[in-house]
Amino acid sequence: MRRATWVTGALATLLAALWLRLDPRDLLAAKPDLLWDFITAAPRPALVDEATGEIFLPPLVLEAAWATVTFAAAGMGLAVLVAAPLTVLASTRFSGGGWTCTAVRTLIAGMRSVHELLWAILFLAAIGLTQASAVIAIAIPFAGTLAKVFSELLDEAPVEAANALQAGGASELQSLVFAVIPQAMPDLASYGLYRFECALRSSAVLGFFGFPTLGYALSSSADSAHFHELWTYLYALFLLVWIADRWSWAVRRRLVRA
Amino acid sequence: MTLDALYRERPRDWFLRGSALFAFGLVLLSLAVGDYALSDMWSPRAMRNLSRFLGEIQPTWTLAWWVETVPLVAVTNTVALAVAATGLATGAGAVLSLAAARTMATPEPWLPAGKPPSMIARRGWDIVVGSARFTLTVLRAIPEYVWAFLLVALLGTGAWPAVLALALHNAGILGKLFAETVEDVDSAAPRALRGLGGTRLQVFSGAVLPTVMNRWLLYVFVRWETCIREATVVGLLGVVSLGWFIGDARSRTHYDEMVALIGVGALLILAGDAMSIWLRAKLRNR
Numbered sequence: 001m002r003r004a005t006w007v008t009g010a011l012a013t014l015l016a017a018l019w020l021r022l023d024p025r026d027l028l029a030a031k032p033d034l035l036w037d038f039i040t041a042a043p044r045p046a047l048v049d050e051a052t053g054e055i056f057l058p059p060l061v062l063e064a065a066w067a068t069v070t071f072a073a074a075g076m077g078l079a080v081l082v083a084a085p086l087t088v089l090a091s092t093r094f095s096g097g098g099w100t101c102t103a104v105r106t107l108i109a110g111m112r113s114v115h116e117l118l119w120a121i122l123f124l125a126a127i128g129l130t131q132a133s134a135v136i137a138i139a140i141p142f143a144g145t146l147a148k149v150f151s152e153l154l155d156e157a158p159v160e161a162a163n164a165l166q167a168g169g170a171s172e173l174q175s176l177v178f179a180v181i182p183q184a185m186p187d188l189a190s191y192g193l194y195r196f197e198c199a200l201r202s203s204a205v206l207g208f209f210g211f212p213t214l215g216y217a218l219s220s221s222a223d224s225a226h227f228h229e230l231w232t233y234l235y236a237l238f239l240l241v242w243i244a245d246r247w248s249w250a251v252r253r254r255l256v257r258a
Numbered sequence: 259m260t261l262d263a264l265y266r267e268r269p270r271d272w273f274l275r276g277s278a279l280f281a282f283g284l285v286l287l288s289l290a291v292g293d294y295a296l297s298d299m300w301s302p303r304a305m306r307n308l309s310r311f312l313g314e315i316q317p318t319w320t321l322a323w324w325v326e327t328v329p330l331v332a333v334t335n336t337v338a339l340a341v342a343a344t345g346l347a348t349g350a351g352a353v354l355s356l357a358a359a360r361t362m363a364t365p366e367p368w369l370p371a372g373k374p375p376s377m378i379a380r381r382g383w384d385i386v387v388g389s390a391r392f393t394l395t396v397l398r399a400i401p402e403y404v405w406a407f408l409l410v411a412l413l414g415t416g417a418w419p420a421v422l423a424l425a426l427h428n429a430g431i432l433g434k435l436f437a438e439t440v441e442d443v444d445s446a447a448p449r450a451l452r453g454l455g456g457t458r459l460q461v462f463s464g465a466v467l468p469t470v471m472n473r474w475l476l477y478v479f480v481r482w483e484t485c486i487r488e489a490t491v492v493g494l495l496g497v498v499s500l501g502w503f504i505g506d507a508r509s510r511t512h513y514d515e516m517v518a519l520i521g522v523g524a525l526l527i528l529a530g531d532a533m534s535i536w537l538r539a540k541l542r543n544r
Contacts (some may be wrong), residue, residue, distance in 0.1 A: 002471055002475065002541070005475055006475070009344075009478070010345065013341055013342055013344070015341075016338040016339070016341035016342035017342045019335075019338045019347075020335065020338050020339065020421065021416035021417065021449060022342065022421060026418060027413070027418060031412065032413075033460050034410050038408075038412055053347075065443070069284070069288070070287070070288035071288075072288075073281075073284045073285045074285065074289050075287075075394060076285065077288065077289060078289075109531075110524070112315065112527075113524035113525075113527045113528050113531075114523070115523075117403070117470075117491050117494070118504065118520050118523065121522065122517070122520065123303070123313055123514070125307075125508065125511075125513050125516065126312075127307050127308055128303065128307045136479050165431075168404025178416075193281075193361070196281075201400070201401040203406065204401060205403040208407065215403075218407070219407065222407070222408070233526075234400070236398065237399070238396065239399065241399040241400075242395065242399055245395070245399070247277070250273065251277050255274065
């Protein structure tokens with residue numbers, strides 16, 4: 001089975017490459033001058049706006065980075081709020097797996113199956129460019145993913161403590177709040193933090209659709225071929241994601257130990 | 259011991275508490291400072307947009323309309339992009355993971371050597387591990403869409419930038435996950451092979467690869483699910499996948515077609531997820 005899967009995978013990759021007419025020679029025939037300009041700009045990120053010559057590093061980069069963080073955090077906050085009730089309804093343990101459970105799981109799958117960028121496009125078309133639409137575009141698919149994974153984590157949490165509480169007369173809700181959630185907390189928190197990292201990336205990318213995050217800055221620098229500026233924004237994006245990565249790693253390590 | 263005493267002796271970690279407080283504060287601050295008053299969504303202008311949008315997506319619901327709106331090539335190209343990218347990412351991730359795994363990339367893999375390795379050998383392997391890990395971090399820190407945007411700018415539109423973009427980001431993720439599984443392998447078998455005089459690669463292929471293969475496959479399928487999602491979206495940059503047709507319908511403001519295409523994309527993702535879950539369940543039972 002395993003070997004068959006690997007061989008099928010390799011064949012499928014080859015087939016897909018042939019279908020897409022991926023020719024390695026096309027890579028070499030690309031635009032060498034442009035590539036050279038882009039690469040040589042890497043060690044010299046711009047500190048001034050290449051169009052106006054104004055000092056731009058602190059104000060513009062920080063503004064874009066801060067917008068990226070706030071969109072991600074607001075989106076995640078909203079997603080957690082929406083995901084909380086859905087999580088309980090979708091977990092086999094608390095909903096008993098009846099028709100509500102099936103309905104909620106279908107809803108969750110629907111929320112997840114549309115990418116946040118496509119949600120953003122839908123909101124742009126339906127409502128227009130408001131900042132709320134970016135936050136909600138992040139919140140919908142993220143709430144779906146959180147609810148799915150959180151409900152699985154609740155179902156996997158050990159049952160003994162919850163059973164003991166219920167045997168002592170606690171209600172389902174009480175056993176959830178006082179036994180199941182505390183026991184699943186390390187896993188819930190680490191997955192939540194991982195999703196925050198993803199939200200940062202998504203929030204940056206939403207900028208390509210006109211929201212004031214790093215993606216907007218990246219696309220406008222690239223469109224005017226200001227490669228030094230482009231690198232400044234790329235470094236900022238990398239730094240942001242890297243900090244989030246280190247933070248969630250430190251938290252996860254302590255959660256596992258505690 | 260009383261309950262109070264037990265409560266006072268509960269494990270406390272100031273870093274964790276600080277982190278929780280910080281996360282909570284950041285969310286509140288973001289909701290407060292952002293200019294995203296929800297009332298914007300109910301402003302008269304937004305409502306006019308909404309009613310126009312809803313008017314335009316009254317669909318024509320005929321089979322002929324669907325056949326015309328959703329070209330088959332959009333679906334096949336999206337799947338092909340995801341497959342090719344996952345394949346490339348698996349290969350690149352596997353190679354990088356070997357250099358990033360501390361049990362492999364060391365002067366003494368699994369067993370102490372006869373004589374202690376020289377300072378130069380130690381530092382050399384440290385540099386290998388460090389640069390492999392740094393490469394993986396950079397690859398996965400940059401989102402697929404940004405990779406695709408840069409590559410389209412540098413290589414021109416075509417299938418290559420899309421495939422490479424998905425492959426680069428996922429190679430970063432798979433390489434990290436692969437390296438972790440290699441480091442977690444039970445050391446008995448590799449030690450035995452090493453003791454018999456196996457080279458680094460022989461030990462890897464004989465004792466490590468068979469144990470990690472299943473887990474690697476699970477990771478590959480999980481990333482394949484994400485690749486389908488992203489393959490749809492990178493089309494917006496001019497690569498002919500579903501996203502290209504979505505962007506095209508959007509620029510022509512044919513919103514009924516746009517909504518239909520987004521719906522087809524959602525179905526494709528659900529089908530991909532279902533297939534991957536089924537395969538992973540089969541693999542787990544082996």
